[in-house]
Amino acid sequence: xxKVLFFGRLGDIAGxxxxxxxxxxxxxxxxxxxxxxxxxxxxxxxxxxxxQVMVAVNQDLVEWDHVFEDEDEVAFLPPVTGG
Amino acid sequence: MTLDRDAFMRYSRHLLMADxxxxxxxxxxxxxxxxxxxxxxxxxxxxxxxxxxxxxLTLCDPDNVDLTNLQRQILYTEADCxxxxxxxALVALRALNxxxxxxxxxxxxxxxxxxxxxxxxxxxxxxxxxxAARHWLNRRCHELGIPLVSAAALGWEGQLMTFDFxxxxxxxxxxxxxxxxxxxxxxxxxxxxxxxxxxxxxxLQAIATLRLLxxxxxxADNEPYRPLLQRFDGRRETWTRFAIRxxxxxxVCGDEQPETHGNDIHQDKxxxxxxx
Numbered sequence: 001x002x003k004v005l006f007f008g009r010l011g012d013i014a015g016x017x018x019x020x021x022x023x024x025x026x027x028x029x030x031x032x033x034x035x036x037x038x039x040x041x042x043x044x045x046x047x048x049x050x051x052q053v054m055v056a057v058n059q060d061l062v063e064w065d066h067v068f069e070d071e072d073e074v075a076f077l078p079p080v081t082g083g
Numbered sequence: 084m085t086l087d088r089d090a091f092m093r094y095s096r097h098l099l100m101a102d103x104x105x106x107x108x109x110x111x112x113x114x115x116x117x118x119x120x121x122x123x124x125x126x127x128x129x130x131x132x133x134x135x136x137x138x139x140l141t142l143c144d145p146d147n148v149d150l151t152n153l154q155r156q157i158l159y160t161e162a163d164c165x166x167x168x169x170x171x172a173l174v175a176l177r178a179l180n181x182x183x184x185x186x187x188x189x190x191x192x193x194x195x196x197x198x199x200x201x202x203x204x205x206x207x208x209x210x211x212x213x214x215a216a217r218h219w220l221n222r223r224c225h226e227l228g229i230p231l232v233s234a235a236a237l238g239w240e241g242q243l244m245t246f247d248f249x250x251x252x253x254x255x256x257x258x259x260x261x262x263x264x265x266x267x268x269x270x271x272x273x274x275x276x277x278x279x280x281x282x283x284x285x286x287l288q289a290i291a292t293l294r295l296l297x298x299x300x301x302x303a304d305n306e307p308y309r310p311l312l313q314r315f316d317g318r319r320e321t322w323t324r325f326a327i328r329x330x331x332x333x334x335v336c337g338d339e340q341p342e343t344h345g346n347d348i349h350q351d352k353x354x355x356x357x358x359x
Contacts, residue, residue, distance in 0.1 A: 008237075
């Protein structure tokens, strides 16, 4: 099991800020995880795949090919660029 | 420089602090800071730095004050609508602290404000509202070794990243957000923003700037350099911190930087977008 956190409006779209997810063996990278979570609905898939979305594992920002491990906390952060 | 009687009174709450004191205040009075963007972030940043006696402030924004700005941009009044933000800000800030010297640029940030060959700023503060300008500032500050304090807000959320390029050249903004990502769909103009969230983030930018300026006089501030992305959720009043790691293929600070990296982005038409 891993813990998935949806920040800000990603949580509004996902309908939860936090989700426990058991992932199939072939889902290894955070990008794989993003695609898996996106299967829940088009709106979430679109929001997670915006190119400015950031992803963190255990509070370290990582690249999309990062391989996560069991029990990790994976956070998706929507872009915030206003000022 | 020695503080006169008025300065002693004005800055007395700084002078009472052991890690600011007279030496710290003199450092602030001699400091040069560039504030890019005078919107919801730039207003509180400029107000706090002017009040604190940061001696030389350069303000840059291409826009005029609009009625839709007044919900959050606390430097301006209704009478300012239609006037350039830099002019209106100048009147308000001079009234607050006439001993500060100001330079203004009613323009999108570019070479004239932050020249490639070198610029005399101790800190640059990114209060812009688009990624093109943020990435341009990141490249130029990285190249010049000038600390960059970058914040943003949208809806109930804010984020802050400080890159002290005088202490370490890696990571940079492009390690967190790719330069080629383009602009996100949601912005304050189409999705809204809570004014005080900008106030929180702008205040934090002002705090980060004062800490950077006082570094030499503030003996307590010797923590190792670990750039963070700090995220504020105004709906829950919570903060979350994330470590930003250097990306080895980063086109700005990575192992294989293109030779001409200072010029490329600036010539991109995207940097001519309006900023606030």
